[in-house]
């Protein structure tokens with residue numbers, strides 16, 4: 099429980115204007131983009147540098163007050179929800195691009211910088227960070243590092259972890275560490291940097307990030323392939339991976355979602371299962387790849403193959419794909435949206451899609467299938483009416499069945515959204531005894547358990 103004297107000490111650290119206990123501020127930081135109920139923090143603190151973060155953590159550790167880092171608030175599993183009150187450390191004002199090392203193609207940023215803003219600032223240098231989460235306009239680099247986020251281009255360019263070279267992190271005790279180096283690779287000791295990437299703010303607060311970025315491609319082109327059924331679309335995804343088509347994105351959308359997308363974004367996409375493919379690179383390489391892709395689509399009974407979009411058309415279609423989660427949300431205003439995120443070996447992807455669709459049809463649930471299909475990353479968003487506990491429980495049962503199935507076929511319970519509150523009950527099933535080791539590491543770094551409690555680990 100935060101006392102008046104704690105607030106005064108926090109004000110002395112960050113300045114009186116950077117601490118709030120006002121209801122509106124507390125409420126704004128009580129949620130993320132998941133369906134989880136709001137949980138009110140007791141104070142919001144906006145730090146502006148690493149030393150302030152260290153002082154806040156020292157105080158919180160001494161007093162046993164929980165601290166939850168909160169950046170864009172766009173998580174889908176309850177990751178930044180302050181379940182035990184305490185302090186929300188709002189990191190989004192630490193949002194500067196600190197340095198560009200053009201020669202090494204590296205940037206140093208504060209954690210609150212938004213993905214799109216970073217790319218807008220380095221575009222004129224012909225550089226970009228390619229990970230492309232669907233929430234690119236709100237997700238911050240701190241949140242992306244903490245969730246090890248990825249996105250549409252992971253199939254070719256990998257996930258956030260692949261771009262993080264170095265971080266400054268403040269431990270719950272207030273100790274400041276620098277992990278990693280500016281070198282492209284390293285075999286120097288335990289990989290503590292990787293431990294912190296994806297730790298969802300449960301081990302410390304990231305206050306500075308050095309990232310590797312890459313050169314903008316010469317050309318980008320896209321195709322949309324239309325299929326009679328989801329099975330053919332999913333098999334096409336598999337064949338693209340199997341036969342080494344080299345897209346920079348390979349995405350899937352089911353027919354119901356295409357319908358919503360057309361309605362909301364003023365598009366005229368064929369209302370069938372669609373595979374979206376993007377290539378980037380040199381003009382002649384793209385032409386070759388496009389022909390190869392067309393062959394594969396035709397072998398899988400594709401009904402149509404749309405190419406030659408203008409940059410504007412392509413960006414409109416890709417934006418629509420990118421915001422699929424919001425499209426579903428806005429077309430079912432007030433409904434509860436249960437987001438699913440599993441990742442399976444690519445050989446199992448088509449079967450997983452079929453399983454998901456059959457299950458939701460049998461249960462009579464509105465479920466939309468999409469995702470970063472080329473990685474075997476399946477998103478299954480369900481919507482259930484508000485104040486209908488029966489339908490909600492059914493939705494949760496279906497979600498659990500999908501996660502169970504992903505595990506049974508050798509996949510993982512979380513492809514990119516992390517564990518947060520939502521997937522904790524599957525952690526033991528996926529990790530077995532290694533969960534004890536994770537718990538021991540957490541206990542070592544955060545002995546008082548103040549950092550983002552109730553996340554990742556199953557309820558005691």
Ligand SMILES: Cc1cc2nc3c(=O)[nH]c(=O)nc-3n(C[C@H](O)[C@H](O)[C@H](O)COP(=O)(O)OP(=O)(O)OC[C@H]3O[C@@H](n4cnc5c(N)ncnc54)[C@H](O)[C@@H]3O)c2cc1C
Pocket residue numbers: 130131166167168169170171172173174177178189209230231232233236237238239240241242243244245246247248249250298299300302303304305420421422423424514515550
């Ligand atoms: C429409 C939509 C589309 C999405 N698409 C994708 C997608 O394609 N791929 C994907 O991976 N995710 C996606 N997401 C999920 C989410 O946007 C990402 O996980 C994103 O990276 C979260 O960033 P954030 O800044 O919003 O972080 P937050 O939600 O604020 O926080 C995320 C986690 O990081 C911790 N944290 C935040 N800042 C720090 C810090 N400085 N130090 C330590 N811990 C910190 C928080 O405590 C929390 O556990 C999507 C979400 C939406 C709403």
